[in-house]
Amino acid sequence: MSFFAKKQSTTGDPFLDAVVSMQAEGDVSYTSVGALRNSDIFTAISIVASDVASSPLQVVKNGVPKRDNAITKLLNEQSNDVMDGWHLKFALAVNMLLNGNSFAEIKRDGDQITAIELLPNSSVTIQQMDSGALRYKIGDKKRNVKPEDMLHFKMFTQDGLTGLSPLYALRDEMKIQKSGNKMLGNFFSRGVNGNGILKVDKGVLDKEAKENVRNNWEEVNGGGTNAMRTLILDDTMDYKPLEINTDILKIANSNDWTSRQIASVFRIPVERLGVENTHSNTSQSNLIYVKESLIHYFNCFVSEFNSKLGGQYRFNVDRMLESDPETKSKNILSQVQGSLITINEGRAKLGLEKIENGDRLLASLNYTYLDNLEEYQREKVEPQENMIKEDSVNE
Structure with a gap:
C-alpha cells in the first residue's frame, strides 16, 4: 500500500x-x-x-x-x-x-x-x-x-x-x-477613486460611443500617474462619484477574521x-x-x-x-542569591565575561537546611535542660 x-x-x-x-x-x-x-x-x-x-x-x-x-x-x-x-x-x-x-x-x-x-x-x-x-x-x-x-x-x-x-x-x-483582496485590488486599480456616473449632455450615445467615452475618460483621468489629480470637464459633461458603502469594504477586507x-x-x-x-x-x-x-x-x-x-x-x-533587560537582571540576581546558579553563570546569561572566584555558589547565612536547624536547636536546648536538672539536684 x-x-x-x-x-x-x-x-x-x-x-x-x-x-x-x-x-x-x-x-x-x-x-x-x-x-x-x-x-x-x-x-x-x-x-x-x-x-x-x-x-x-x-x-x-x-x-x-x-x-x-x-x-x-x-x-x-x-x-x-x-x-x-x-x-x-x-x-x-x-x-x-x-x-x-x-x-x-x-x-x-x-x-x-x-x-x-x-x-x-x-x-x-x-x-x-x-x-x-x-x-x-x-x-x-x-x-x-x-x-x-x-x-x-x-x-x-x-x-x-x-x-x-x-x-x-x-x-x-x-x-x-x-x-x-481581489475585490479591493480591482477597486483601487481603476484609477478613478470609486465608481461614478459620467453624464454627457446634448447627445444620444450608442453602445460603441459610450465605450469610447468611458475609455477616453479613464485614460485621461485614471491610471497610476493621473489618479488623485484634479478633474477637468467641459460644459457637456458632468461627473458624479457614487457613494461607497464602507461597510461592504470592511466585509470584503476581512483580513482580521x-x-x-x-x-x-x-x-x-x-x-x-x-x-x-x-x-x-x-x-x-x-x-x-x-x-x-x-x-x-x-x-x-x-x-x-x-x-x-x-x-x-x-x-x-x-x-x-x-523578558525586558531590567526584569531579566533581577531574575538572574535572585537565582545567584538563591544559590541556583553561580556568579559566572549569571554573568554569562548577561553576556559578560567570567570573574575570578565566580564559579562558586553563594549562600546566605540566614538560611540552612531544616535538619541542621533542628540540630542547632537541640544543641542549644540540651545544655539548658542539663543546667536545670543540676540545679534541682543541688537544691
Missing part, C-alpha cells in the same frame, strides 16, 4: 494546487510553494519554522541538560557538507507545515552518525508492507532507506504513519480572503500576524506561545529524534522566555 506518490494536483485552482489533497486510495500529494504567496500563511510558517530552528537542541539525562555531543552539534551547527543545523531545522519545519510531512536521512559510518541530510518531499515514497513494516524509497531510482535511518516528522496524523498539513483546514478561509483563523490553525498568537490582541501582554503571550503552541511542534521533532538518534533530547527555549 503506497502512502506517498509524486504527482501534481490538477484542480486548476492555484490555492487548491498548494493544499494537500485527500485521495480515496490514501495517496497524498506534496504541496507547491504557491500557498506561501499568501502573506498570513507565509508569516505563520516563517514564525514557527524560525522559532524551531533558533531553539538549540540539548541532550538530557534525568531531566538535566548535558554537554553537547556529536549529534547535537549536527543538529545545531553543521548537519552535512552543504547545510548547517539552523537551515536544516528551518526547512524541515517548513515542509512539515506545508505538506504535513518532512524527511531527513541519517547517514552512518558503522554505528556512528556522520550527517543528517534533508530530503525533498517530492522524492520520497512510503510503502507499508503486508507485514506492517515500512519502506522508504528515494528518488526516481527508488533507492531504499531503512526506517531507522529516516527521520519522518508529521504535523498532524490520523494513523501515526502519514501527516496532514494545516492548510487543509484553511481552504474556505483562504478563498474568502482571496476574494476580498481570516488572520485569526490562520493563527488558530497554526497555533500561534494572533498578534504575531499583526492583529491586535488586548487580552495579554508580551510576556504572557510568549509564555502561552511556548507552553501551548511551540511545545506541539517541538514534540513532533523530539519524539523522532529520541526514537531514531538514541538518547533523550529537548529544545532550549530560554531565548523566547527572556
Whole structure:
C-alpha cells in the first residue's frame, strides 16, 4: 500500500494546487510553494519554522541538560557538507507545515552518525508492507532507506504513519480572503477613486460611443500617474462619484477574521500576524506561545529524534522566555542569591565575561537546611535542660 506518490494536483485552482489533497486510495500529494504567496500563511510558517530552528537542541539525562555531543552539534551547527543545523531545522519545519510531512536521512559510518541530510518531499515514497513494516524509497531510482535511518516528522496524523498539513483546514478561509483582496485590488486599480456616473449632455450615445467615452475618460483621468489629480470637464459633461458603502469594504477586507483563523490553525498568537490582541501582554503571550503552541511542534521533532538518534533530547527555549533587560537582571540576581546558579553563570546569561572566584555558589547565612536547624536547636536546648536538672539536684 503506497502512502506517498509524486504527482501534481490538477484542480486548476492555484490555492487548491498548494493544499494537500485527500485521495480515496490514501495517496497524498506534496504541496507547491504557491500557498506561501499568501502573506498570513507565509508569516505563520516563517514564525514557527524560525522559532524551531533558533531553539538549540540539548541532550538530557534525568531531566538535566548535558554537554553537547556529536549529534547535537549536527543538529545545531553543521548537519552535512552543504547545510548547517539552523537551515536544516528551518526547512524541515517548513515542509512539515506545508505538506504535513518532512524527511531527513541519517547517514552512518558503522554505528556512528556522520550527517543528517534533508530530503525533498517530492522524492520520497512510503510503502507499508503486508507485514506492517515500512519502506522508504528515494528518488526516481527508488533507492531504499531503512526506517531507522529516516527521520519522518508529521504535523498532524490520523494513523501515526502519514501527516496532514494545516492548510487543509484553511481552504474556505483562504478563498474568502482571496476574494476580498481581489475585490479591493480591482477597486483601487481603476484609477478613478470609486465608481461614478459620467453624464454627457446634448447627445444620444450608442453602445460603441459610450465605450469610447468611458475609455477616453479613464485614460485621461485614471491610471497610476493621473489618479488623485484634479478633474477637468467641459460644459457637456458632468461627473458624479457614487457613494461607497464602507461597510461592504470592511466585509470584503476581512483580513482580521481570516488572520485569526490562520493563527488558530497554526497555533500561534494572533498578534504575531499583526492583529491586535488586548487580552495579554508580551510576556504572557510568549509564555502561552511556548507552553501551548511551540511545545506541539517541538514534540513532533523530539519524539523522532529520541526514537531514531538514541538518547533523550529537548529544545532550549530560554531565548523566547527572556523578558525586558531590567526584569531579566533581577531574575538572574535572585537565582545567584538563591544559590541556583553561580556568579559566572549569571554573568554569562548577561553576556559578560567570567570573574575570578565566580564559579562558586553563594549562600546566605540566614538560611540552612531544616535538619541542621533542628540540630542547632537541640544543641542549644540540651545544655539548658542539663543546667536545670543540676540545679534541682543541688537544691
